[in-house]
Amino acid sequence: MNQNNVILNTLTYVVFFMIFLFSIHIFLAGHFAPGGGFVGGLLMASGLLLLYVTFDLETVRKMLPINYSILVAIGLLFALGTASIGLVAGDAFFTHYFNHFQLPLLGDSELHTAMLFDTGVYLVVVGVTMMIIESIGGDQ
Amino acid sequence: MEFVMCAVIGFLFFAAVYLMLSRNVLRIILGTAILSHGAHLLILTMGGLGGEKPPVLQDGVKNAMMADPLPQALILTAIVISFGVTALLLVIGYRTYQTAKTDKIDDLKEDEFHE
Amino acid sequence: MNSAVFPIIVPLFFAILLMFAPTQRVYQKIVATIGILSTLSMSVFVLQKVHTDGAQVVTFGSWQAPFGITMVADSISTLFVTAASLVTLFIIWYSFTAIDREREGNYYYAVVLLMLVGVNGAFTTGDLFNLFVFFEVFLMASYLLSVLGGTKQQLKESLKYMFINVFASALFVIGVAMLYAVVGTLNMADISVRVTQLEQPAIVTAISVVLFIVFAFKAALFPFFFWLPSAYSAPPIPIMALFGALLTKVGVYSILRTYTLLFPLDTTFTHTLLMILGIATMVVGCIGALASWNVVKIIIYNIFIAVGLLIYSISLFNEESFAGMLYYTVHDMLIKAALFLLVGLLVYVTGTQQLRQMGGILTRYPTFAWTFFIAILCIAGIPPFSGFIGKMLIVKGGFASGHIAGSIWVLFSSLIVLWSMIRIFIYAFWSKEGRFETVPKPTYVKMLVPTVTLVALCVAYGIFSSVVWPYVQDGAKLLMDPTLYSQFVLKGVK
Numbered sequence: 001m002n003q004n005n006v007i008l009n010t011l012t013y014v015v016f017f018m019i020f021l022f023s024i025h026i027f028l029a030g031h032f033a034p035g036g037g038f039v040g041g042l043l044m045a046s047g048l049l050l051l052y053v054t055f056d057l058e059t060v061r062k063m064l065p066i067n068y069s070i071l072v073a074i075g076l077l078f079a080l081g082t083a084s085i086g087l088v089a090g091d092a093f094f095t096h097y098f099n100h101f102q103l104p105l106l107g108d109s110e111l112h113t114a115m116l117f118d119t120g121v122y123l124v125v126v127g128v129t130m131m132i133i134e135s136i137g138g139d140q
Numbered sequence: 141m142e143f144v145m146c147a148v149i150g151f152l153f154f155a156a157v158y159l160m161l162s163r164n165v166l167r168i169i170l171g172t173a174i175l176s177h178g179a180h181l182l183i184l185t186m187g188g189l190g191g192e193k194p195p196v197l198q199d200g201v202k203n204a205m206m207a208d209p210l211p212q213a214l215i216l217t218a219i220v221i222s223f224g225v226t227a228l229l230l231v232i233g234y235r236t237y238q239t240a241k242t243d244k245i246d247d248l249k250e251d252e253f254h255e
Numbered sequence: 256m257n258s259a260v261f262p263i264i265v266p267l268f269f270a271i272l273l274m275f276a277p278t279q280r281v282y283q284k285i286v287a288t289i290g291i292l293s294t295l296s297m298s299v300f301v302l303q304k305v306h307t308d309g310a311q312v313v314t315f316g317s318w319q320a321p322f323g324i325t326m327v328a329d330s331i332s333t334l335f336v337t338a339a340s341l342v343t344l345f346i347i348w349y350s351f352t353a354i355d356r357e358r359e360g361n362y363y364y365a366v367v368l369l370m371l372v373g374v375n376g377a378f379t380t381g382d383l384f385n386l387f388v389f390f391e392v393f394l395m396a397s398y399l400l401s402v403l404g405g406t407k408q409q410l411k412e413s414l415k416y417m418f419i420n421v422f423a424s425a426l427f428v429i430g431v432a433m434l435y436a437v438v439g440t441l442n443m444a445d446i447s448v449r450v451t452q453l454e455q456p457a458i459v460t461a462i463s464v465v466l467f468i469v470f471a472f473k474a475a476l477f478p479f480f481f482w483l484p485s486a487y488s489a490p491p492i493p494i495m496a497l498f499g500a501l502l503t504k505v506g507v508y509s510i511l512r513t514y515t516l517l518f519p520l521d522t523t524f525t526h527t528l529l530m531i532l533g534i535a536t537m538v539v540g541c542i543g544a545l546a547s548w549n550v551v552k553i554i555i556y557n558i559f560i561a562v563g564l565l566i567y568s569i570s571l572f573n574e575e576s577f578a579g580m581l582y583y584t585v586h587d588m589l590i591k592a593a594l595f596l597l598v599g600l601l602v603y604v605t606g607t608q609q610l611r612q613m614g615g616i617l618t619r620y621p622t623f624a625w626t627f628f629i630a631i632l633c634i635a636g637i638p639p640f641s642g643f644i645g646k647m648l649i650v651k652g653g654f655a656s657g658h659i660a661g662s663i664w665v666l667f668s669s670l671i672v673l674w675s676m677i678r679i680f681i682y683a684f685w686s687k688e689g690r691f692e693t694v695p696k697p698t699y700v701k702m703l704v705p706t707v708t709l710v711a712l713c714v715a716y717g718i719f720s721s722v723v724w725p726y727v728q729d730g731a732k733l734l735m736d737p738t739l740y741s742q743f744v745l746k747g748v749k
Contacts (some may be wrong), residue, residue, distance in 0.1 A: 038220060069362075073274035080267060086317070088256070092324075093260045094315035132227045136234055159421070165414065170423045179428040211435070214384055218428055220553070221391045225424070229417055232402055236410040242662035248411040250485045 042127025075123030187211025474506025577650025
C-alpha cells in the first residue's frame with residue numbers, strides 16, 4: 001500500500017463502492033435501457049483495477065481471494081446453460097422465456113432468462129479482464 | 141452525414157495503416173485496434189444511419205419507424221471480439237518484449253533458416 | 256431440430272468443465288477423453304440423421320430463418336465436422352504423452368476443445384457474420400495454443416501470426432459490412448437468393464474478392480501464404496498437427512461455401528482467379544517441400560500442395576470435381592494429422608529436426624518405419640489408398656471441363672509429394688546410422704499406438720470408401736445446385 005498517496009487511498013475507499021454499485025445498476029438496466037453485462041462487467045473490472053492501483057497485488061489478493069479463471073468458467077456455464085434451456089424445453093437453441101411476476105417489495109416485475117445469460121457475460125468479462133491485468137501486472 | 145462518416149472511416153484506415161507499417165510492436169498493436177474501430181464505424185454507416193429513429197422499440201413506435209437493430213448487434217459483437225484480441229495482443233506483445241528484449245518487429249525474424 | 260448445434264455445444268461444455276481444475280492431470284485427461292468421444296459420437300449421429308432425414312436447420316432463439324442466426328447441418332458441413340472431431344480425438348490421445356506437464360496444467364485440453372468448438376461452428380453456421388464470430392473463436396484458441404509454454408520462438412511467431420490474423424479479421428468485417436449494405440441480409444441462404452436479383456452484379460464480385468482475401472489468408476493461398484511456415488513450426492508437434500489438419504481447411508471450406516452459394520455470378524472471373532491461385536499455391540508448396548531439409552517444414556509445405564489442389568478443384572465447378580474435393584478434404588485432414596504425429600515421433604526418437612542428421616531408423620524401429628512408409632503411399636495417392644480416389648475424381652473433373660494442363664500439373668504435383676516424402680524415408684530410415692536419443696520404450700509405444708491407429712484409419716478410409724461415398728455424393732449435388740440450400744433454410748418463408 002502506497003502510504004504517500006493520501007488522496008488516492010481515501011478516495012478509493014469511497015469510489016470503489018460507487019463504481020461497484022453503478023456497475024450493478026448498469027447491468028440490471030440492460031434489458032430495456034442502454035447497459036448490460038458487458039458494460040457492467042467492464043465497469044466492475046475498472047473498479048477492481050482502481051484497487052490494484054491503490055494497493056499492491058498481494059493486498060488485493062488477500063482482500064478478494066477470487067480465482068478469476070473459475071469465475072470465467074462459471075460465467076460460461078451460466079451462458080451455455082441459459083442457451084440450452086431451449087433444448088430441454090423442446091424449442092430452438094437460445095430461445096429465451098419471460099413473464100411478469102408479482103414479487104414481494106418490488107411489485108410487478110418482468111423476469112427474463114436473458115438476464116441469466118447476461119449474468120454469465122458479466123462474470124466472463126470481469127474474469128477475463130482481471131486475468132489479463134493480473135498476467136501483466138504480476139511482474140515487477 | 142454519410143459523407144462525414146466516410147471521411148472519418150478513411151482517416152481511421154489511413155492512421156491504422158500508417159501505424160501498422162511502423163517497426164514498433166506497440167504501434168502495430170495500436171494500428172490494429174484503430175483498424176478495427178474503422179471497420180466498426182463502417183458497419184454502422186453501411187447499415188444506414190438511423191437519424192432520429194429510436195434505437196429500441198418503445199410503446200407507440202411502429203416497427204417501420206425503428207432504426208435497423210442488426211448493425212448495432214454486429215458492432216457490439218465486433219467490439220467485444222476486438223477488445224479481447226487487442227488485450228491478448230498487448231499481453232503477448234509485452235511478454236515478447238520481456239523475453240526477446242526488443243520491441244522492434246525487424247528483430248523478431250525467424251531464428252533458423254533452412255540449410 | 257436442434258441436432259445441428261450438438262457438435263458445437265458438447266465440446267464447449269467439456270471445455271468449461273476442464274477450466275475448473277487445471278492442475279488435476281488425471282481429471283483433465285479423463286474429462287478431455289469423455290468430451291472428445293461424446294463430440295465425435297454426436298457428429299456421427301448428426302451425419303447419419305442428415306443422410307436419412309435431410310439437412311438439419313436450427314435458427315437461434317426461435318426467430319424465423321432470415322432474421323435469426325441460422326445453423327445448418329447439411330451433408331458437407333457434417334462430413335467436415337465429423338472429420339475434424341475424429342482428428343482432434345487422435346491428437347488429444349497423442350497429447351497425453353507428447354505434451355509436457357506445464358502445458359497440461361495451463362488449460363491445454365480446454366483450449367483444444369475450444370478450438371474444436373470454433374472449427375465445428377465455422378463449418379456449421381449459415382450466417383456470414385456468425386462465420387466471423389466462429390473464426391474469431393478458433394483463432395483466439397489458436398493464439399493461446401501457439402503461445403502456450405511461452406518459449407522465445409513461440410512468442411515471436413505467435414505475435415506475427417496474430418498480427419496477420421487480426422488484419423484479416425478486420426478485412427472480414429469490412430467485407431461483411433459492404434455486403435450488408437448491398438444485399439441487406441447476412442443469412443447465407445437469403446444472400447444467395449438476393450444476389451441473383453441485383454441489378455449491379457459487379458459490386459458483389461468486388462466484395463467477393465475482399466472476402467476471398469480473408470479466406471485466402473486463413474487457407475494460406477498463394478500471395479498470402481508467407482506467414483504459415485514459421486507460425487506453424489513454432490509450437491509443439493500435437494498443436495502443429497491440429498493447426499495443419501484443421502485451420503487451413505476452414506479457410507478452404509469458407510471459399511467453397513461462399514463461391515458456390517453467395518457469388519456464383521461472374522464465374523469466368525472468380526473461378527479463373529481461384530484456378531490460377533490454386534495452381535500457384537501448389538507450385539510454392541512443391542518448391543518449399545523439395546528445398547527444405549527440415550522434416551517439419553517438409554510436411555508444412557505439403558499443406559500448401561493440398562490446399563492448392565482443393566482450391567483448384569473448387570474452381571473446376573462440376574459435380575465430379577466437387578465430389579473429389581469433399582472426399583480429398585477429409586482424407587487430407589486425416590493424413591496430415593497422421594504425418595505430423597509421425598514426424599513428431601521421428602523428432603522425438605532422433606532429437607533433431609534436420610533430415611541430414613538422421614538415419615538408420617528402419618533397423619531400430621521397424622514398426623514405426625513401415626507405418627511411415629504406408630502414410631507416404633496414402634498421401635501420394637497410390638491406388639488402393641485414400642489419396643488416389645479424391646485425386647482421380649478431381650483430375651477426371653478437370654479433363655471433363657477442358658482444363659488439361661492444370662490436371663496434368665495436379666498429377667505431376669503428386670509425384671513431387673511422393674518425392675519429398677520418400678526423401679525423408681531414404682535419408683532418415685534407410686541411410687547409415689544417424690543421431691539417436693535414448694528413448695524410454697513405454698513412452699515410444701504410447702506415442703506410436705495413436706499414430707498407427709490413425710494411419711490404419713486413413714488406409715481404411717481408402718479401402719472402404721464406399722461407406723462414405725453416399726455422403727460425399729449428397730454434398731456434391733448440394734454444391735452444384737445452390738437453390739437446394741436456400742430452399743431448406745428458408746422453408747416456410749416467402
